[in-house]
Amino acid sequence: MAPLHLGIAGAGLLGRLLAWTLARQGHRVEVFDPAEGPEPRFDGQGAAGFTAAGLLSPLAERDVASERIAALGWRSLERWAAIVEALPGAPFFACRGSLLLAHRGDLGAARRLLARLPSADGTSRAPLPLDAAALARLEPALHGGAHAWLLPGEGQIDAVQVLRALQAAASGVRWHWGARVDAVEPGALHVAGGRAGRHAFDAVFDVRGLGARGELPLRGVRGETVWLRLPGHGLTRPLRLLHPRHRVYLAPRPGDVLVLGASEIESEDRSEVSLRSAVELMAAAHSVMPALQEARILRLDRNLRPALPDHEPRVEVVPGRVRINGLFRHGWLIAPALIDEALAEWAACERSRAAAAVAVP
Numbered sequence: 001m002a003p004l005h006l007g008i009a010g011a012g013l014l015g016r017l018l019a020w021t022l023a024r025q026g027h028r029v030e031v032f033d034p035a036e037g038p039e040p041r042f043d044g045q046g047a048a049g050f051t052a053a054g055l056l057s058p059l060a061e062r063d064v065a066s067e068r069i070a071a072l073g074w075r076s077l078e079r080w081a082a083i084v085e086a087l088p089g090a091p092f093f094a095c096r097g098s099l100l101l102a103h104r105g106d107l108g109a110a111r112r113l114l115a116r117l118p119s120a121d122g123t124s125r126a127p128l129p130l131d132a133a134a135l136a137r138l139e140p141a142l143h144g145g146a147h148a149w150l151l152p153g154e155g156q157i158d159a160v161q162v163l164r165a166l167q168a169a170a171s172g173v174r175w176h177w178g179a180r181v182d183a184v185e186p187g188a189l190h191v192a193g194g195r196a197g198r199h200a201f202d203a204v205f206d207v208r209g210l211g212a213r214g215e216l217p218l219r220g221v222r223g224e225t226v227w228l229r230l231p232g233h234g235l236t237r238p239l240r241l242l243h244p245r246h247r248v249y250l251a252p253r254p255g256d257v258l259v260l261g262a263s264e265i266e267s268e269d270r271s272e273v274s275l276r277s278a279v280e281l282m283a284a285a286h287s288v289m290p291a292l293q294e295a296r297i298l299r300l301d302r303n304l305r306p307a308l309p310d311h312e313p314r315v316e317v318v319p320g321r322v323r324i325n326g327l328f329r330h331g332w333l334i335a336p337a338l339i340d341e342a343l344a345e346w347a348a349c350e351r352s353r354a355a356a357a358v359a360v361p
């Protein structure tokens with residue numbers, strides 16, 4: 001495709017990944033976002049992408065996600081490996097599998113969850129039961145989970161590092177901060193705040209997350225996380241723990257950091273993390289990793305996941321406009337493969353538009 005002038009509404013996960021990808025393809029890209037600048041504020045107001053724990057779990061998420069999301073997830077794991085390799089500063093990405101743990105009393109719930117995973121298909125992606133000795137060999141820092149499974153091939157990524165690196169490496173892209181997009185039409189963005197007015201482009205991408213609520217039946221689903229530091233914690237893989245109220249996970253990060261998440265609450269409340277969520281998440285994590293009692297709490301964070309009624313991502317392509325939204329709790333899991341699909345559909349649409357223009361005498 002010849003280089004085009006492209007506008008992007010939204011500089012969250014999708015917006016930054018799109019800007020970086022399209023700039024590398026030689027397009028002239030401008031991005032508009034109401035945030036004050038590219039850095040996260042951790043105040044519950046900015047991109048959900050910054051709050052995410054960055055778990056890349058196509059297997060474990062089958063509990064709540066469709067086969068399509070799992071397939072996008074497996075493809076995205078390969079794409080993330082290549083993307084991270086191309087980014088400056090070596091953002092953290094690891095793909096060593098993850099663990100599913102259940103206390104004795106939660107074995108029934110664990111079996112129900114495992115029954116929903118592709119355990120019987122005989123592939124290397126099936127959960128692998130671990131006895132106590134095998135678990136101790138893999139993750140000596142863990143004590144307390146009575147039942148454990150390895151979920152092979154699952155990964156994780158440092159969301160904040162990757163979002164920073166995508167923005168820094170998207171060369172030639174013009175970033176307009178403090179610029180809210182109020183309406184998106186094929187070939188134009190209507191901007192309020194900085195650079196107010198109608199801005200014309202060859203094509204526009206609407207990736208405003210919850211900011212596109214006027215045009216899509218979106219709702220926000222609150223999620224809360226706890227960032228911990230524990231020098232020498234020893235955990236090397238993300239773990240999930242069955243819990244009656246939360247999908248609890250704990251993900252090790254470079255620099256002795258651990259990300260503990262996440263509540264999932266049907267509320268658009270963006271206020272501070274509640275005591276109840278913090279206590280429940282921390283108590284659950286401590287029950288399988290007693291050393292966490294000495295961890296220091298670095299940050300409590302929260303944000304809203306952009307969800308459509310069916311919890312499926314949506315890609316809409318019309319000439320001059322691409323819309324991607326509804327990534328819910330799977331944005332990091334599926335973004336690269338979903339963007340590949342959307343860009344392929346957009347390129348086909350632009351080709352037929354060009355062919356139609358040539359055919360008209």
Ligand SMILES: Cc1cc2nc3c(=O)[nH]c(=O)nc-3n(C[C@H](O)[C@H](O)[C@H](O)COP(=O)(O)OP(=O)(O)OC[C@H]3O[C@@H](n4cnc5c(N)ncnc54)[C@H](O)[C@@H]3O)c2cc1C
Pocket residue numbers: 009010011012013014015032033034035046047048049050051052053054055056179180181182207208209210211212222223224225261262302303304305306324325326327328329330331332333334
């Ligand atoms: C607590 C929590 C934990 C999560 N953990 C994971 C995880 O482990 N794995 C995973 O795969 N996913 C996870 N997610 C989900 C993931 O973060 C989202 O799916 C993803 O961020 C959605 O990407 P997005 O680009 O659509 O939206 P966002 O990342 O929210 O970006 C939207 C952008 O649009 C901008 N915007 C809003 N309104 C406008 C406007 N009017 N004009 C212009 N710009 C606008 C916003 O400022 C923002 O920058 C988690 C989410 C939360 C909240």
